[in-house]
Amino acid sequence: MTRNQRLFEVVRTGLAILIALLIALVIVLTVSEDPADALYKFLLGPLDSFRHFGNVIELMIPLVFTGVAISIMFSAAQFNLGAEGGFFIGAIATAFVAIKFNLPPVIHPVVAILFGSLVGSLFCGLPAALKVRWGASELVSSLMFNYIAFFFGLFLINYLLRDVNAGAMVSYTFKPTALLPRLVPKTRISYGLIVAVLLVVAAAAFMTKTRWGYRIRLTGANARFAQYSGINTNSVVVYSQVIGGFVAGMGGSIELLGMYTRFSWQSLPGYGWDGVIVAILARNNPLYVPVAAFFLAYLRIGADIMSRYSDVPNEFVTLIQGTIIILIAASSFLAKYRHRLVFKEALESDAKGARR
Amino acid sequence: MLNIRNRGMRMDELLRMEGITKVYPNGIVANKNVDFSVKAGEIHGLVGENGAGKSTLMKILFGLNKAEKGRILLEGKEIRIDSPYAAIGHGIGMVHQHFMLVPSLTAAENLVMGLEPRKGIYLDIAAAIRTTEELGRKYGLVVDPRAAVRDLPVGIKQRLEILKALFRGARILILDEPTAVLTPQETEELFVQLKLLRQAGNTIVFISHKLNEIKELCDRVTIMRSGAVQGTFAVSKVDEKDISRLMVGRDVILEVQKTAARPMGTVLKVNDLVVLDRFGKRAVNGASFSVRKGEILGIAGVEGNGQRELVEAITGLGTFASGDLEVNGRSVAGMSIRKIRDAGVCHVPEDRMTDGCAATLGVEANLMSYNHDSVQFTGPVFLKGKAIRANSDRLIAEYNVKCSSPEQEVGMLSGGNIQKVVVAREFSSAPSLIVADQPTRGIDVGATEFIRARLVELRDEGAAVLLVSADLNEVMELSDSLIVMYGGKIGAYVPDAKSVGEEELGLFMLGLKKQSPEEIARVVHD
Numbered sequence: 001m002t003r004n005q006r007l008f009e010v011v012r013t014g015l016a017i018l019i020a021l022l023i024a025l026v027i028v029l030t031v032s033e034d035p036a037d038a039l040y041k042f043l044l045g046p047l048d049s050f051r052h053f054g055n056v057i058e059l060m061i062p063l064v065f066t067g068v069a070i071s072i073m074f075s076a077a078q079f080n081l082g083a084e085g086g087f088f089i090g091a092i093a094t095a096f097v098a099i100k101f102n103l104p105p106v107i108h109p110v111v112a113i114l115f116g117s118l119v120g121s122l123f124c125g126l127p128a129a130l131k132v133r134w135g136a137s138e139l140v141s142s143l144m145f146n147y148i149a150f151f152f153g154l155f156l157i158n159y160l161l162r163d164v165n166a167g168a169m170v171s172y173t174f175k176p177t178a179l180l181p182r183l184v185p186k187t188r189i190s191y192g193l194i195v196a197v198l199l200v201v202a203a204a205a206f207m208t209k210t211r212w213g214y215r216i217r218l219t220g221a222n223a224r225f226a227q228y229s230g231i232n233t234n235s236v237v238v239y240s241q242v243i244g245g246f247v248a249g250m251g252g253s254i255e256l257l258g259m260y261t262r263f264s265w266q267s268l269p270g271y272g273w274d275g276v277i278v279a280i281l282a283r284n285n286p287l288y289v290p291v292a293a294f295f296l297a298y299l300r301i302g303a304d305i306m307s308r309y310s311d312v313p314n315e316f317v318t319l320i321q322g323t324i325i326i327l328i329a330a331s332s333f334l335a336k337y338r339h340r341l342v343f344k345e346a347l348e349s350d351a352k353g354a355r356r
Numbered sequence: 357m358l359n360i361r362n363r364g365m366r367m368d369e370l371l372r373m374e375g376i377t378k379v380y381p382n383g384i385v386a387n388k389n390v391d392f393s394v395k396a397g398e399i400h401g402l403v404g405e406n407g408a409g410k411s412t413l414m415k416i417l418f419g420l421n422k423a424e425k426g427r428i429l430l431e432g433k434e435i436r437i438d439s440p441y442a443a444i445g446h447g448i449g450m451v452h453q454h455f456m457l458v459p460s461l462t463a464a465e466n467l468v469m470g471l472e473p474r475k476g477i478y479l480d481i482a483a484a485i486r487t488t489e490e491l492g493r494k495y496g497l498v499v500d501p502r503a504a505v506r507d508l509p510v511g512i513k514q515r516l517e518i519l520k521a522l523f524r525g526a527r528i529l530i531l532d533e534p535t536a537v538l539t540p541q542e543t544e545e546l547f548v549q550l551k552l553l554r555q556a557g558n559t560i561v562f563i564s565h566k567l568n569e570i571k572e573l574c575d576r577v578t579i580m581r582s583g584a585v586q587g588t589f590a591v592s593k594v595d596e597k598d599i600s601r602l603m604v605g606r607d608v609i610l611e612v613q614k615t616a617a618r619p620m621g622t623v624l625k626v627n628d629l630v631v632l633d634r635f636g637k638r639a640v641n642g643a644s645f646s647v648r649k650g651e652i653l654g655i656a657g658v659e660g661n662g663q664r665e666l667v668e669a670i671t672g673l674g675t676f677a678s679g680d681l682e683v684n685g686r687s688v689a690g691m692s693i694r695k696i697r698d699a700g701v702c703h704v705p706e707d708r709m710t711d712g713c714a715a716t717l718g719v720e721a722n723l724m725s726y727n728h729d730s731v732q733f734t735g736p737v738f739l740k741g742k743a744i745r746a747n748s749d750r751l752i753a754e755y756n757v758k759c760s761s762p763e764q765e766v767g768m769l770s771g772g773n774i775q776k777v778v779v780a781r782e783f784s785s786a787p788s789l790i791v792a793d794q795p796t797r798g799i800d801v802g803a804t805e806f807i808r809a810r811l812v813e814l815r816d817e818g819a820a821v822l823l824v825s826a827d828l829n830e831v832m833e834l835s836d837s838l839i840v841m842y843g844g845k846i847g848a849y850v851p852d853a854k855s856v857g858e859e860e861l862g863l864f865m866l867g868l869k870k871q872s873p874e875e876i877a878r879v880v881h882d
Contacts (some may be wrong), residue, residue, distance in 0.1 A: 209738050211729045218725060221714035228673060228703070228711045229725035230694035 004341055009283065016327035017295075020320045027319065028312055038310035045305030046298050054187025056294070056301045058259065061189075062087070063293035064196040065251025066275025068203045069244040071284040073124070075207065076240035077220040078131075082124040082142035083248040084272025085149030088265070090120035090249025091256040092153040095171050095263040098178035098256075099161055108177040113253040120249015121242045123149060128241035132234045138241065150268050157263055171263035180258040190258030196290075199247065203286035206243075216240045248272065277321060280328055296321070369432075370396040370559055371417075371448075371528060376426035378412055384771055386412040387423070388583040394528065399550060399560045401570040401591065403603055404580035405798075405827075410563050411453075413580070414530045417561075418450040419443040449526025451517040453533050459506035463499045463516050464488040467523055491519055496552050511542035515549070522558075529553070530561045535569060547573050565603070567596040579603050582800065614812040617836035619648035622881050623700075623789050623820035624670070629679035631665040639665035640676070641844035645879040647789065652811065652821040653879075654835025654853060656828065658865050662844035663824050664706060667793050670822070671703040672696040673711070683789060697726060700788035704779055704795045706824075708771075712778040715767030719759050720748040722766050723781050755780040756806065772803030779807055783814060790814060793824045808834055828858060839879055840864040847871065849879040 025039065032038040046056045066083045073080045094116035103111060126145060127138040154169075161171040180190040207213035219226040219236040226233050251271065256263065278296055282288035303317035371394045378387040386409045394400045404410045415421040417428065419437040427434050430446055437443045443450070457466050464484040473483035488501035497515045505513060514534060521529055531550075535543045550560055550573060562574055570577050571591060579586040579602040586602040624647040631640035640662040647653045657663055668674030670681060672693040681688050683699045691699075705711035713722045724744055727733060733744050748762040755776045759769055766774055779795065792811060796804040811834065815821050825831045831838065831853075838850040840861065848864040848871045850856045863869035 205738075209741070211734050211739060214721070214724075214728055214739065217717060218714055218721065221716045222710075224711050225714050225725065227693060228671075228705060230692070230697045231725070232692075232694070 008337070008341060013281065013328060016324050019327060020323035023323055024316065024320050027316060032310060032312050034310065038306055038312045041309050042302045042306040042312075044302075045309075046301045048305075050186060052301060052305060054184065054189055055304075056297045057184075057189050057193065058187065059297035059300055060290070060293045061192050061196050061258070062251050062255045062269075062271040063274055063278050063296055064200060064290055065254065066248055066271045067278030067282060067289040067293050068199055068286050069124075069247035069251065070272075070275040070279035071282060071286055071289060072203065072207070072216065072247065073241050073244035074279055075220045075284045076216040076236055077223065078128065078237060078241050078244075079139040080124055080127055080142045080241050080244060081139065081272065081276065082127055082145055082149075082241075082245060083275045084268055084270070085142070085146035086120035086123045086245045086248035087252035087255075087272050088146075088268055089123050089149040089153050089252070090116035091252035091263065091265070092116075092156055093119035093249070094253035094256050095161060095174070096156070098174035099172050101178075102175065103177060105177045108175065109180055109257050112178050112257060113250055116253030116256075117246045117250040120252065121244075121246035124245025124248065125238060125242040128238045132237055146268065146272070154266075161263065163262065166262070168264070169266065173262050174257065174260075178257060179261065180254065188259055190254070192254040192258040195250075195254060199250070200286050200290055203247070203289075207286060212239065248275070277325060280325060368395045368397075369393055370430070372429040373413070373417065374427050374429065376413060376416060376423045378409075378416060378421060378423045386583055387416070390426070390580070390583070390585050392578055392585065393588070394559055394561060395576070396559055397554060397557055398575040399554055399562055399573055401574035401577035402561055402563045402580065403565055403567070403570055403577060403599060405565060405603060408580040408603075408798075409583040410580050411532055414450065414532060414561065414563060417443065418448060418530060444524045444526065447525055447527040448530070449521025449524060449528070450530040451514065451521060451532065451534060453536060455513050455517055457505045457513060457516065460504060462502055462504055463508065463512075464501035466505055466516060467491075467501075467520055471524065487523070488519070491523055495519070495522060495556065496549055497522075509542075511538055511545065514538070514542075514546065518549070518553075526558075528559045528561065530563070532563045533565075534562070535564065535566065543569070567599050567603075570599065571596060582798070612808050612812060612833045615816075617651040617815065619651040619836070619881075620818070621649050622646045623649050623684055624822065625680075625682040625880075626666075626670070627680040627682070629666070629669060629676055629681065631662070631669045631674065631676040633665060638677075639844055640669065642679070643841070643844070643846050644877075645839055645846060645849075646881045647820040647822050648881055649788070649818055649820050650815060651836045652815050652823055652834055654823045654825065654831040654838045655841055656825075656831045656838055656861055656865060657841035659826050661841045663841055664793075665844075666841070667703075667706070667791055667822075667824055671701060671791055673703075673705075697785070700786075702726075702782040702785050702787035702790050704775075704782050704790070704792040706793040706797070708775055708778050713766045713774060716765055718763040719752065719757065719766055719769075719777055720744065720762040722777050723748050723751055723762075726781060726785055751780040751784060755810075770800070772799035775799050775807065776803055779810065783810060787814075787819055790819050790821045791824075792821060794826060795823070796825075796827070796830060828861065832856075832858070832861070837879075839876075842867040842870075846876050846879065849876050851878065 028038050028042070029035045046052050066087055069083045069086070094112045097112035097115050098108070101108065101111070123145065124142070127136070127142040130136040130141050131138045157171050158169060163170055163172045180192055183189050183191050183193055207217065215226065215231050215236050218229070218231065219233050223233050226236070255271070274296060278289055278292045281292035281295065299317050299320060303314050306312055307314035373390065373392040376387050376390040379385050390409070390413055392413060402410050402414070412421060416423045417437065419439045419442050422438065428437055429435070435446055437446065458469070464481070464487070467488050468484045473480040473487065485501040488499060492498045497519050499512055499516050499519060505516070508516070518529065534546060538546060554560060564570055574591050576588060577591050577594070577599065578588040579599060581603060626643060626645050629640055629643045630638060633639040643666060655663055665674060669676040672691060683701055686699065688696050688699055709715060724733060724747070728739070733740055745762065752759065752762060757776045757780065758773050766777055769777070775796070783790070790811070795807050795811070811821055811823070823831065823835055835853040838853045838856065839846050840848040842865065847867060860869070
């Protein structure tokens, strides 16, 4: 990408966000009795207290994991949506280790998280294997597998880990040795934040500085060219999704051990879907994932605060999200300007290139 | 060069395109300030090589592409054509190379699609059939209205496409290489029908690169080369040689400077190779030949005579049914692309955008695709960024690639520069066999000369070169010896490429002349 084009993408994203916020403004103005207050809560609520800002960071952590997971898979042009199921089933696996094993502190969460990550990678590797072996679309199979992960996971909780005395369908409490300690007091921000930061750096280095990441990018950009260059694209298809699943599973594990003391999810938590939004905003670049995750988390917490203290419901944030995604995913949004840019550069280089 | 711009509007001029410039999103300039005009009631030929911009120009006229600059005038009035719908509204119809028909529906249903006659809420099939028959009689384009399109032969499908355009009120018909899919008999029939249409007052734009067809059918001809118009002439006033000179621009291509080849040991040995195409047909039907160190063996032939399948089999991109392939004495049959490359084979692919590069990645990422995991470029974990950058800087300088930085997207470069990136990567792998398939197709003169000279240099350094090209000039100029492929077989072997004339080669290419098996067998060296 030339600098002009990169700048163009930034402007495009910014404009999409701006338009979405304007639409939000219009909606709030029409539905609210006190629009100024509602808007204030929405836009600045997350900053009004330490606790609220903490909420943003807490929500950002799982989004970073699923965002990175999806970015890696999408970079290889593998549209695996199994991050949702990988996140969930990874958390179940972690809950199992956290409940059933007796291990010393530090070692206990590490083992639990690694086990959760492995289960996640296995889970996301399944659609990949089906694709390589039988040409099944990973998009369809991963989507279906998410439900298998969900119901199989609940089955495991119900028959293996359920605390019958708890009154709801939740697991036994985790062993205290397994819990991730708080990083920032008075919030629920755990040491997961540090893992998330390390992950972003590692993923960015993996994608741009190693031969495996290079092969993923090459395969994603043009699989035929990768094959022609002698790269085994089948192996790329598999390992990109296995790695994506590993990261998603790790996200689920860390979310569970950092935020909860029992497994209590009764539905898919949705972080995998949000990861798709984050990856699209970040253009599949791991380095941009924290920014995108922060942005999305901020929107969500802002909307949440607004719904609690004003008369505008929480759901309206999905409108903003939807608008942003449509505008960014729609490649023809502002395409005219992009094309004008291409046109100018092409004529210039043509004038330089041709000796006529 | 004939300049038709700024000339006063003539009375019989029906359509005029002025100053059309089109840049594709990947930055390729397909039309450069093109002027094109058509008179009422003529058949106007539009000729040029692949990638000369003919189809692009016509797609702009039909509203499928949008031009960045220029205007279109119909009967002297400027019109806007931003969709095929608008084009049809102005009486412009197009018959595409690939038919736009629904195979499972009947001819009549295809004809009326979108403008169906109705009876209440139902489609009036009887009326559709009547219309098809009437229209067919009127224009002499008879089609069985009840036959399902998938059962119709290609020639009839095309006839139906023409009828479709006429049904929608087309007065100007654009035919995009209509004869490419037809047998000679079908072609003759088509020409009769087109001449009838002309008599009936229709105007036809006929895209082709077959000059004899232009001579037979057209009144005037416009010649395009690399996106620009080279001139418009009355067909009666020019001969095929003039047209071909303007089309391929032989006059500007310098002769390739090279000494006589000194062939040494055999590098590639192809033994009785049979390759099946997608339909199970024998695309390569028992070809045996060898390429020696220090020689350029050219393969001439009309496209579609098995050259592509042969190249794909040698380079590992495709599979083959029987026979054997040896590189430097070792069989590479059934090996992965990786192993074949490691055996010293490099490949300049026919279609650089599909196989030869990743358009959305940078120049550097494209230069390292084959050897990114060599010890030179990667440690146990991390790539050696500095070594890689040094290598790309060297190749960019050596191959004179015009790019803003090694990170610029390849898709943003001009065709010639993209091809330089491809050859820089392939040639720098120290190959013992270079398979160059259409190495200079559709690129500017400077890049063409450069790549040809580089091929000769590599030959002199001891590489074996297998050159496949649809460009007759290129095969004749660049090759040391030649084989001609016809119908999946080797039809002729010319040990000294300089000893054969264009005409004789043409006869071999069309299968009108064949060598004896003994003469052909000389191409197998030990």
